[in-house]
Amino acid sequence: MLFRRRKKASRAERLREFLWPRKGLTRPARYLAKRIIRLSASPHAVAAGVAAGVFSAFTPLLGFHVILALVLSYLIAGNLLAAALATTVANPLTIPLIALATFRAGETLLGIQAAEAITTHDLLHRLEHLQFSELWQPVLKPMLAGAGVLGLLAAVIAYGVTRLAVQSFKARRRARLALRAGLAPTALSSGDLSP
Template identity: 75%
Template sequence: MLFRRRIKATWADRLREFFWPRKGLTRPARYLAKRILRLSASPHAVAAGVAAGIFSAFTPLIGFHVLLALALAYLMAGNLLAAALATTIANPLTIPFIALATFRLGEVLLGISTAEAVTASELFHRLEHLELSELWQPVLKPMLAGAGILGVSAAFLAYVATRFVVRSFRARRHARLLERATIAASTPVLSRGDTSL
């Protein structure tokens, strides 16, 4: 096999790498950020795509985040790939926090007070086992209301930050290319018959 390890990993090494990869936990996030920065669309299109993806990640429509992000990015003339990549903010590590935050904010916005404190596991248990008609009032309505506020806020911040970062990234890259071009233009080109050196 082409990319096989020279020394076979032990069971303990595999277990350790499952919880703490050799390249670190931030490598996938850095890869996604660089992938988004290198998209060839305009800064507005990239930023609008990221904003659409982040907004959809805050909605309780788990499993439909990418479809919602693509639809919103299309409506806002955003980049579809940036929208799909930005939905990865809702992953198994962050979804419990996002869901609980949107639920709590929705309860506050709608004036709903529950006697017991609902944890993230209880919230997902309700989402899994209740019918849609039973879910709407106690769970989905507060989550959608909270997702509206948190999602729009996060999407606005993501749009502004992404547009600024994409513009500065492209300006730096353009300056580097100009510098390389001037260096290449200033160095003399030797012909084959030139033996002066």
């Protein structure tokens, strides 16, 4: 085998590698960010796609995040690939935090009092039996309300950050290509391509 280890890893080494990879836990996030920034669409399209993906990640519609992101991205002229990639904001590590934040924000927005709030035991019982009619009022309605507000806020922030990052990346890339071609960077930005 071409990439096989000479000495088989012990159980302790495999466990350590599973819990804390050699390249670190942030490597997939950095790769994803670079992949999004390097898309060939306009800065607005990429940023709009990321905003749509981040907004859909805040909704409690697990399993439908990508579909919702693609529809929203299409409606606001965003990049579909950026939208699909940005839905990874909702992953197994962040979903509990997002769900709790949207639930609490929704309770506050809808004015649900502590006496009307659902207990953890009741929530688990209702989830176990999957009774949608019993889940709508105490759980899904507050989560959707909270997701609307928090998701919109996160989408606006993601749009601004992504647009600036894409514009900066493309400007650096144009300057680098101009230097390779022997053009002055000022001539490229002013539109005059004559030497």
